[in-house]
Amino acid sequence: MIFKSEQSIYTQIMDYLKKEIFCGNYCAGQKLPPIRELAAQLAVNPNTIVRAYAELEKEGLLFTESTNGKFVTADIEFIKKIKIEYVTTQAEEFVEITEKCKLGKEEVMQIMEGIYGK
Amino acid sequence: MIFKSEQSIYTQIMDYLKKEIFCGNYCAGQKLPPIRELAAQLAVNPNTIVRAYAELEKEGLLFTESTNGKFVTADIEFIKKIKIEYVTTQAEEFVEITEKCKLGKEEVMQIMEGIYGK
Amino acid sequence: MIFKSEQSIYTQIMDYLKKEIFCGNYCAGQKLPPIRELAAQLAVNPNTIVRAYAELEKEGLLFTESTNGKFVTADIEFIKKIKIEYVTTQAEEFVEITEKCKLGKEEVMQIMEGIYGK
Amino acid sequence: MIFKSEQSIYTQIMDYLKKEIFCGNYCAGQKLPPIRELAAQLAVNPNTIVRAYAELEKEGLLFTESTNGKFVTADIEFIKKIKIEYVTTQAEEFVEITEKCKLGKEEVMQIMEGIYGK
DNA sequence: GTGGTCTAGACCACA
DNA sequence: GTGGTCTAGACCACA
Secondary structure: OOOOOOOOHHHHHHHHHHHHHHOOOOOOEEOOOOOOHHHHOOOOHHHHHHHHHHHHHHHEEOOOOOOOEEOOOOOHHHHHHHHHHHHHHHHHHHHHHHHHHHHHHHHHHHHHHHHHHO | OOOOOOOOHHHHHHHHHHHHHHHOOOOOOEEOOOHHHHHHHHOOOHHHHHHHHHHHHHHHOOEEEOEEEEEEOOOOHHHHHHHHHHHHHHHHHHHHHHHOOOHHHHHHHHHHHHHHHO | OOOOOOOOOOHHHHHHHHHHHHHOOOOOEEEOOOOHHHHHHHHOHHHHHHHHHHHHHOOEEEEEEEOOEEOOOOHHHHHHHHHHHHHHHHHHHHHHHHHHOOOOHHHHHOOOOOHHHH | OOOOOOHHHHHHHHHHHHHHOOOOOOOOOEEEOOHHHHHHHHHHHHHHHHHHHHHHHOOOOOOEEEOOEEEEOHHHHHHHHHHHHHHHHHHHHHHHHHHHHOHHHHHHHHHHHHHHHH
């Protein structure tokens, strides 16, 4: 057994920003908060924001306008694609747990239905 | 936004043991490893195992035979119940993410089917 | 016949705190002494106080304000209920002794009256 | 707060023997088990039994027939008197707890009735 | 050998 | 300053 080490803050911030983009709080093409501003808001070091933005840019979700700041990509289809990938990964992790617990598809689907049925 | 601090070791060990019980690696009624043995195996202090075992005992998954060791409860129905509760919690967390991402039941179920279809 | 071994320190401290709460020395909603302070005062290890406080919290008599300390529950009715349970247990132990000694209700009640009549 | 030290074994044995006498398991005038026998039965050192017998003899509940062993006093009235004293002491300790908990005579008597009513 | 309790003391998060 | 977790290790009861 290996103990999970603490998830690094920049990946937590990446997750946070992704969700904000996926849910439309930050729309396609919209300007993101300046680094210093977001750093202050989340009470973290500005370098941490720099890294989170950079990683998201590598993934193609953000782009830089040199002196103007960081923006969400305008490509709605791309956002949609990444969102589905993200949710699929979450779903796979969940299914992995259910398989570890020896629950079959039917039982799991029943639990899912149960949640939506509430 | 609040950053998750590292999950404590004893709760990670609890989670690990629960999964082992849920999947049948530790069967109902079976003896668990002695405190000192598990501590050595996981390279943690015996007190940390004492705590993990104690918490699981409070939940009713374990019981103590005074000088004989710790055992998984023999109540299979109870284990099943706790397992379903555990998986349901995981499912709810997953659904919460999908809702944050503005995905409806149909889309989520399609993703689930996709995973099972592989 | 089994000889009672010494009662553990943390349970003695629990008993002590319960009585202080039951008699109103610590009122509903009142802050309890900080762990380290009570540990110093009772000349025990802080961990022992941690445990006593934790057990009382599980029973619902205490609650934690994260960085502010431990407090007696504000629920006066709950305190009253636990108090009656505690005294009833004491009464049952006493009655058990009288029955072992072959004393009936009348004789016991007479002894009780005798004490109150003093 | 002073932590109760463990009650000494000989006093626990005294209590045990008293109760056996009070309830008639050892009748007035009856021979008590030989020291070695009782020591073996209770898994304690014979000297501990010697001390318990000696203390009970001082109280007048036992007497020695030089080469014949220890006997319960034949004085039934005396046994009765000591029994009442013993139970009264227990009652006083119980009432002390109730007073510490700020319960009045009526509430305590109600609890007692509750136990007898079961 | 089994679990249970306790100490001394470190280090952490939160604010 | 507040509580929470953890380590290293002692000592205990039970059998």
